[in-house]
Amino acid sequence: MRPYKPKKNVQKQSYYNDRFWVAPRVPQEAVESDEIFAEDFKSLSKTRKVKEAYLERGQMVLIINAKDNVTILKHLKEKLGYDVLSEMSAIDYLAQDGEFEIFYQLLSMQKRRRVRVKCRIKENEAIQSVESLFRSADWSEREMYDMFGIKVNNHPYLKRILMPDDWVGHPLRKSYPLHGDEAAQWYEVDKIFGKEYRDIIGPEQRDAAYISTTDTCNFARIKHEVPRCADPNSEPERIEKFNDDAPLVETFDLTKSKIVDRTR
Amino acid sequence: MQQRNRLEPYFENLVFERDDNTMVINFGPQHPSAHGQLRLILEMDGEQVKKAVPDIGYLHRGMEKMGENMIYNEFLPTTDRMDYIAATSNNYAFALAVERLLGIEDKVPRRAKVIRMMLLELNRIISHLFWLATHALDVGAMSVFLYCFREREYAMDLMEDYCGARLTHSAVRIGGVPLDLPEGWLDHLNWFLSKLPEQIELYEGLLTKNRIWRMRLENVGVVPPEMAKSWACSGIMLRGSGIEYDIRKEEPYELYDEVDFDIPVTDRCDSYGRYLLYMEEMRQSIRILQQLIPMYKETEPYLMAHAPEYISAPKEDIMTQNYSLMQHFVLVTQGMRPPVGEVYVPTESPKGELGFFIRSEGEPYPYRLKIRAPSFWHTGILQDLLPGHYLADVVTIIGSTNIVFGEIDR
Numbered sequence: 001m002r003p004y005k006p007k008k009n010v011q012k013q014s015y016y017n018d019r020f021w022v023a024p025r026v027p028q029e030a031v032e033s034d035e036i037f038a039e040d041f042k043s044l045s046k047t048r049k050v051k052e053a054y055l056e057r058g059q060m061v062l063i064i065n066a067k068d069n070v071t072i073l074k075h076l077k078e079k080l081g082y083d084v085l086s087e088m089s090a091i092d093y094l095a096q097d098g099e100f101e102i103f104y105q106l107l108s109m110q111k112r113r114r115v116r117v118k119c120r121i122k123e124n125e126a127i128q129s130v131e132s133l134f135r136s137a138d139w140s141e142r143e144m145y146d147m148f149g150i151k152v153n154n155h156p157y158l159k160r161i162l163m164p165d166d167w168v169g170h171p172l173r174k175s176y177p178l179h180g181d182e183a184a185q186w187y188e189v190d191k192i193f194g195k196e197y198r199d200i201i202g203p204e205q206r207d208a209a210y211i212s213t214t215d216t217c218n219f220a221r222i223k224h225e226v227p228r229c230a231d232p233n234s235e236p237e238r239i240e241k242f243n244d245d246a247p248l249v250e251t252f253d254l255t256k257s258k259i260v261d262r263t264r
Numbered sequence: 265m266q267q268r269n270r271l272e273p274y275f276e277n278l279v280f281e282r283d284d285n286t287m288v289i290n291f292g293p294q295h296p297s298a299h300g301q302l303r304l305i306l307e308m309d310g311e312q313v314k315k316a317v318p319d320i321g322y323l324h325r326g327m328e329k330m331g332e333n334m335i336y337n338e339f340l341p342t343t344d345r346m347d348y349i350a351a352t353s354n355n356y357a358f359a360l361a362v363e364r365l366l367g368i369e370d371k372v373p374r375r376a377k378v379i380r381m382m383l384l385e386l387n388r389i390i391s392h393l394f395w396l397a398t399h400a401l402d403v404g405a406m407s408v409f410l411y412c413f414r415e416r417e418y419a420m421d422l423m424e425d426y427c428g429a430r431l432t433h434s435a436v437r438i439g440g441v442p443l444d445l446p447e448g449w450l451d452h453l454n455w456f457l458s459k460l461p462e463q464i465e466l467y468e469g470l471l472t473k474n475r476i477w478r479m480r481l482e483n484v485g486v487v488p489p490e491m492a493k494s495w496a497c498s499g500i501m502l503r504g505s506g507i508e509y510d511i512r513k514e515e516p517y518e519l520y521d522e523v524d525f526d527i528p529v530t531d532r533c534d535s536y537g538r539y540l541l542y543m544e545e546m547r548q549s550i551r552i553l554q555q556l557i558p559m560y561k562e563t564e565p566y567l568m569a570h571a572p573e574y575i576s577a578p579k580e581d582i583m584t585q586n587y588s589l590m591q592h593f594v595l596v597t598q599g600m601r602p603p604v605g606e607v608y609v610p611t612e613s614p615k616g617e618l619g620f621f622i623r624s625e626g627e628p629y630p631y632r633l634k635i636r637a638p639s640f641w642h643t644g645i646l647q648d649l650l651p652g653h654y655l656a657d658v659v660t661i662i663g664s665t666n667i668v669f670g671e672i673d674r
Contacts, residue, residue, distance in 0.1 A: 012333040014628050016598060023626025026365065026605025057364055057607050086496050087608065087636040091623055105608050105621065105636070109493075109509045116608060136496035139644040147328075162321040162673060171329055178333050 008095035009174040029055040036111050040080050047075050059114045066102070066119040070128050073104060073117065077133055082106040082115055085134035088141070090148045092174045098123055100150055104130070126151035147172035166191070179208075286314055289655075293322045297402040297659045300669030302643065308655065316650035316658075318643050323673040331633035335599025336362050336438060339633075344432035346637065346671040349394050350387035352423075353613040354671075355436040356380055360517060361609040361620035362438045365602045366574050369517075373566035376440035377518050382453070382556050383426070383435055384518075385549040389460070390419045391614035392546050396467060399539075399663035403480050408470055415463050418456050425449055438600075439575040440568035450557055457550050464546055471539070481536035485649055485661035488533060495645040498638050499616025500545070501665060504538035506531030511612040523555045535664035574600040599628030608636075615639055615666055637671035 031041045031053045037060045041053050044062070048071050052063040064072050076082040087105035094100070097120075104117040121127055129152045131137045141152045142161040149170035152158055160167060168183035169176055183190075185206045189197055204210045211219050217229045226234055291304035298304070301322035307315040327346065331339045343354040363369045397412035420430045425446055427435040435441065471477045487497065492505040502509055510527040512520040528544035530537040569575050576595050577588035604626045610619040616638025623632035642665040650658060 012629055014598060021601075023601060024603040026367070026603045026607070026624075028605075056605060059608060083493050084496050086498070086610070086617060087619060087621060087634065089621070089634045091632040103621075105619075107610075109507065109514075112514050114608065114610075116606075134496070135491070135494040135648070136641050136644065139640065143640075160321075162324045164321070171326060176329075178329060 006095070007175060010177050011174050012178070026056055031055060031060060034060075036113055037115075040076075040113075040115070043080060044072065044075060048072050059116055061116045061118060064117060064119050066121045066125070066127060069102075069104070069117070069119055070130055070133070073106070073130050073133055076106055076115065076117070080108070081110050082108040082113075084109065085130070085136050085140070086114075088130075088137060088144070090144050090150055092148060092172065093120075094123055095174055100148060102127060102144070102150070121150070126153045128153050129155040131155055146170070149173070285309065291658065293319075297398075297662060299398070299662060299667055301673070302662065302667070302669065304646070304650075304658070306650070306655070306658070311654045311656075313650045313653050313655065313658065316647050318646045320643060320669070320672055323669045325674065327674040328633050328635060331630055333629065335628045336602070336630065337595075337599065339630075340436075340438065341432070341434045344434055346635065346674060347391075347613060347615060347618070347639075347668050348431055348670045349668055350391040350614045351429075351431060351433045352380075352383045352387045352435050353391075353611070353618060355434055356384055357609070357611040357613065357618045358620050359436045359438045360611060361607060361622050362602070363569075364609050365605065365607045365622055365624060366438075366571070366600070367603075368439060368569050368571045368574065371569040371571055372440050373564070373569065374519075375444070375560065375563035375565060376567050376569075378556055378560045378563055379441045379445060379567075380436055381518050381520070381523075382445075382553060382560070383423070383433070383441075385552050385556075386419055386422060386453075387433075388549045388614045389546055390416055390423070392542050392549075393419070395542060395614075395663075395666050396539075399660075399666075400471065400477075402659045402663045403477065405471065405474075405477065408467055411463065411466060411470075415460060418459075422449070422452060422456060425452065437568065439571065440566075442567070444565060444567060445560070450560065453553065454557060457553055460550055461547065464543060468543055472543075478536060480657075480660055481534065481539060481664070483534050483536075484653065484657045485535045485664055486533045487645065487649065489531075491645070491648065495648070496641045497616070497645065498641075499612065499614070499666075500538050500541045501616060501638075501642055501645075503527065503529045504541055505533045511610050511617060515610065517611060519559070522559075523552050525552050535660055538664050574602070601626055601628050606632075610636070613638065615668065615671070616642065618671075635671070635674055637674060639665075639667040639669075639672045642667050643672055 032038045034055060037055060041050070041060070044050060048064065048068040050062050050064055054061055084107040085104060086107050088103060091101040091103070099120045099122055101118055101120050106115045106117065127150060129137065129141055131141065138156065139161060141155055142157070142159060144150050145152055145158055146160040146163055147170055159165065163171065167187070169181055186198055189201055189206065204212070214232045216226055216232045226232070287308045289306045289308055291306055292298035293301040293303040303319040303322065305317040305319060306313050327342060330342060334342070340355055340358060343358045344351040346354045360369070363372065393412045393416040397409040397416070400408035423433060424430050426449060427433050427443065487501065487505045489505045489507055492502050492507060497505070506529060508527055508529045513527055525548045528541050528548065530541060568578065572591055576582065576592040581588040582592045602624045604624060606621065606623040608619055608621045610617050617636065618638060619636035621632070621634040621636065622630050625631040645665070646661065649661060653661065
């Protein structure tokens, strides 16, 4: 029987794991340890429910319900001064929990503080767009849609941004292989010539790692080397056997050596 | 979508024959002043842009995906290929993010920090010179290009003397730097720093009061402060709009809190203001570098952090001590395993805020690696910035946003 390979996460895995090794956690601090964050958190928790809040490496992390994202970001922007959405994207947890985690990285220039707002949605759920609050979310959400296939409601122009419009699959999902799937392999052929040309062109033409045994112009056949572009069926001449009697290293003869004058 | 002739290009949302007298122009992706692979779909009314849709992705290599399939040290040279004009700033941003995730930021030796800062500021000068050269070339000032590339060559020679590479440096490692400065490098740097200010004056003499230059740049590409904030602009795009925020000053990393330098700001908001800032930032970089030279001489000769769990021991230890060799073997073959957690680390790259978001699940491979490249949003802002401008100004605006496609598409 073939061994079962998981399909939901095809990323590279570590080949060796110590059975008894438990990964430590990046230290989390209470929100109260920073005055400004404590005040912001207090003000925020009055508006909507915050599931969890802690400090991690000097930045506040807020975990919220996905349907509150616009309300909370609006409060953070308008009342608390976090007016720059410097980054947002998603993390794929489909294999573990069947969910995506979406994070919004906010910056307040007056307070010099950074906050990360995180929420989770199920695979087929959509998230509300925050483009009306931050214009930068326009492109970030498009990128998130492109890379993960997360639908964004109320987005003005939800369209793939990095991949071509007719691309199949979402590349940053853990289930998408690093070298691309079948549609990626045949993308140009399908588009220019049509699917029926797949058989005519042949899969070996679309495989970057393919090595032809009859091609002596581009590949050397190890231990059966022939001159470049020679007839692949011809066997190479035998290499002369190594002379065992000759010394491996010639002794250095001082009398025959000559010192080059480098000062010239 | 199947078409009759599949080789004929098609554009989904575009109509070429329209009743309203507008014309649709496809600007790029192969255009000399598109700074790489930018495709702009411009709807023109005569000479004026009515609507602009930037189209990116022609240089997409999937670096985030690659990062998830590589151990941390393996990924570092890949970051060179993002902002290839200033490769060290990418290496450094990634190394700093991993160091902060590991919690060994304070263990990096002082000499390594000084060398990293020298490389970063040198890269900033290289990047700004390159920007000035290409921007002036786009606008039409050919000679500035030649002068700038001459000085850039001296700076690249310094980088080459240090790490052997001119464009893709990989000169920073997680936990320090691999090499000490070669002999005589500081003298060369000093010579370069003494020559550069008069060269900057030369460029300014050619451009600052030049009537054509001012006509092409003044009141072109005006980014109001609200728009800059809303589009998450950073770096000179932000400071050119009158908002004083430099991550080196506000959230200092390395030894930026120990050196004395100013953050130039202007509230002109236009391309000309940004040009002035680039010139001033080069001077400030020179100032930082001049302060770093005496700082280097006071440091002790340690280059890599001592954190045996994550960072290999120095080469002598590996060759002489059994345990160091074992650890080195594990770190090279399996990779370091950072603690579970996530970190977002912003740095001030020559283009703006370059940040790395890393989610670690305790595996040698990052679970999620998101690169926050400043040029991505500086390209996005074009769709709000270009309408109303003339076609000739499009080139100026693309130039003054200083975008690099290696980091937009990643």
